[in-house]
Amino acid sequence: GFMLNSMGAQAASTPEFVSKNGRHALMVDGEPFLMLAMQANNSSNYPDTLKYVWPSFEKMHANTLEIPVAWEQIEPTEGKFDFSYVDTLLQQAREHNARLVLLWFGSWKNNAPHYTPAWVKLNNERFPRVVTKTGDTLNSLSPLGKNTLAADKKAFLQLMTHLKKVDEKNTVIMVQVQNEAGTWGADRDYSTMANAVFNAPIPAELVKKIGVKAGTWPEVFGKDADEFFHAYYIAKFCEELASAGKAIKPLPMYTNVALRDPFNPTFWEKGGATDNVIHIWKAAAPSLDAVAPDIYNPDHKTVLKWLEQYSRNDNPLFVPEIGNSQPYARYFFDALGKGAVGFAPFGMDDTDYVNYPLGADKYDEETIENFAQHYRVLAPMAREWAKLSFENNVWGASEPVTTDALKKLAAKPDATKEEKEAASKKIAEAVTQTLDLGRWNAEVTYGRPMFFTSPPVGNDVASGGALIAQLSENEYLVTAFKARVEFKPSTEIKDSKYMIDRIEEGHFEKGKWVMERVWNGDQTDWGLNFAKRPHVLKVRMATYKVK
Numbered sequence: 001g002f003m004l005n006s007m008g009a010q011a012a013s014t015p016e017f018v019s020k021n022g023r024h025a026l027m028v029d030g031e032p033f034l035m036l037a038m039q040a041n042n043s044s045n046y047p048d049t050l051k052y053v054w055p056s057f058e059k060m061h062a063n064t065l066e067i068p069v070a071w072e073q074i075e076p077t078e079g080k081f082d083f084s085y086v087d088t089l090l091q092q093a094r095e096h097n098a099r100l101v102l103l104w105f106g107s108w109k110n111n112a113p114h115y116t117p118a119w120v121k122l123n124n125e126r127f128p129r130v131v132t133k134t135g136d137t138l139n140s141l142s143p144l145g146k147n148t149l150a151a152d153k154k155a156f157l158q159l160m161t162h163l164k165k166v167d168e169k170n171t172v173i174m175v176q177v178q179n180e181a182g183t184w185g186a187d188r189d190y191s192t193m194a195n196a197v198f199n200a201p202i203p204a205e206l207v208k209k210i211g212v213k214a215g216t217w218p219e220v221f222g223k224d225a226d227e228f229f230h231a232y233y234i235a236k237f238c239e240e241l242a243s244a245g246k247a248i249k250p251l252p253m254y255t256n257v258a259l260r261d262p263f264n265p266t267f268w269e270k271g272g273a274t275d276n277v278i279h280i281w282k283a284a285a286p287s288l289d290a291v292a293p294d295i296y297n298p299d300h301k302t303v304l305k306w307l308e309q310y311s312r313n314d315n316p317l318f319v320p321e322i323g324n325s326q327p328y329a330r331y332f333f334d335a336l337g338k339g340a341v342g343f344a345p346f347g348m349d350d351t352d353y354v355n356y357p358l359g360a361d362k363y364d365e366e367t368i369e370n371f372a373q374h375y376r377v378l379a380p381m382a383r384e385w386a387k388l389s390f391e392n393n394v395w396g397a398s399e400p401v402t403t404d405a406l407k408k409l410a411a412k413p414d415a416t417k418e419e420k421e422a423a424s425k426k427i428a429e430a431v432t433q434t435l436d437l438g439r440w441n442a443e444v445t446y447g448r449p450m451f452f453t454s455p456p457v458g459n460d461v462a463s464g465g466a467l468i469a470q471l472s473e474n475e476y477l478v479t480a481f482k483a484r485v486e487f488k489p490s491t492e493i494k495d496s497k498y499m500i501d502r503i504e505e506g507h508f509e510k511g512k513w514v515m516e517r518v519w520n521g522d523q524t525d526w527g528l529n530f531a532k533r534p535h536v537l538k539v540r541m542a543t544y545k546v547k
């Protein structure tokens with residue numbers, strides 16, 4: 001009947017990004033989806049290795065696995081394709097209730113063609129490399145190599161054709177085109193072939209889209225010309241794959257970015273979608289749904305700046321890689337607070353490799369648990385969260401100051417009473433955050449007893465965070481980790497007295513809120529105090545009139 005048909009149609013709808021009012025959702029099976037993801041290591045893309053991936057996936061409470069598909073493995077001999085790994089992966093993913101983000105390791109894997117088949121990477125004539133200003137040849141393919149584009153695209157389209165054929169269920173929900181595409185060690189290709197393009201007028205499409213005057217690259221972009229040129233042609237290369245791939249099966253696609261320091265950029269991978277060339281990528285690669293930050297600096301200000309740079313009206317925030325060591329886990333809260341559609345610590349499998357110092361120095365239960373403890377809370381309400389984050393206001397915060405930085409603020413043992421008080425005030429201020437929720441503010445503090453008013457001193461190790469979604473004018477959904485959350489009137493209602501109307505702890509079951517208990521008394525008198533265990537609260541605030 002009608003119901004069955006419409007439900008069937010919905011289940012089969014291809015994942016897609018939708019945007020409205022500057023907010024974004026990744027629609028999977030017709031509804032907003034939050035990717036509680038993790039990324040496997042760089043050589044885990046083989047059938048025999050998957051057994052080291054799934055145990056982590058289960059422990060993480062993840063719903064999405066990001067894992068490579070290498071050009072060298074699907075087309076070892078030119079024109080002969082082998083999708084046995086992809087088929088095994090799809091089957092096992094379904095058994096584990098996992099959705100997949102496939103990472104196309106093609107012409108660029110962090111700069112190099114390491115994952116291209118031997119017939120590509122050994123043939124420098126047919127597949128030219130980037131030549132530096134001084135005439136050195138790098139192991140990074142030129143984006144202007146026509147044969148490179150044709151061959152990479154042909155393989156990529158075979159993959160998309162295969163997915164169209166074998167993945168009607170859309171186990172694969174998104175595809176990453178290349179990996180940290182770009183070139184380390186040169187601003188662009190300076191070969192004779194590339195120079196000719198560089199000194200020709202920039203494409204009319206770019207002139208129109210970013211609103212610049214016509215002219216050659218150096219004429220139009222001056223000192224930025226080299227990098228913008230490289231970015232444009234790498235983006236264009238990815239666009240060729242993405243647009244043709246989408247014509248076969250319109251899956252969401254994105255590029256991941258080796259970021260540059262947002263405050264003091266000195267050295268970075270050129271050509272990738274770093275913050276200074278996002279506009280070039282957007283103009284050149286409209287078929288990419290997102291440019292996505294790979295986060296490998298645990299500094300709080302830096303991470304927050306990156307999240308801001310990559311959440312834009314024209315760009316859904318997605319964190320496809322973040323270091324898997326402890327300091328990074330709390331940024332889950334900031335990412336979701338900025339409306340992220342997904343988050344994925346990198347290197348989450350037990351294949352006996354750790355990418356320390358980028359990530360954790362050991363892969364053990366604790367490494368997994370640092371992230372699992374947050375995914376565990378969101379997993380049962382991932383759909384509800386994704387919907388709230390698409391339709392309502394959401395906020396997130398994480399503990400801003402490391403233990404080391406706090407130590408520097410502490411008073412010396414021989415300090416006077418006044419000096420000690422001043423130091424403790426400074427520390428308290430450093431670990432207090434105020435979120436402007438409209439009528440209400442949420443004050444988030446870290447490292448204080450659950451009872452009474454002692455000032456916050458930060459957790460032993462900076463690890464706390466809080467997450468809030470608006471339900472109605474005075475009602476919020478709240479969860480947090482090692483933090484106190486206090487609701488206070490904002491300036492909008494500062495003249496009213498206020499109180500808690502009701503705070504329910506509960507969970508979602510099939511999209512419906514199920515109350516477990518009411519928080520009151522000690523549990524609410526000194527703010528809402530979260531330790532390590534998951535609690536999800538519905539908080540309703542109220543005001544009362546004073547005569």
Ligand code: N0T
Nearest residue numbers: 042110179180258294296321355358
């Ligand atoms: C990331 C990962 C993987 C000295 C590093 C980060 C992943 C790739 N690249 O484990 O290789 O496939 O996307 C590059 C960070 C460079 C920082 C160098 C600091």
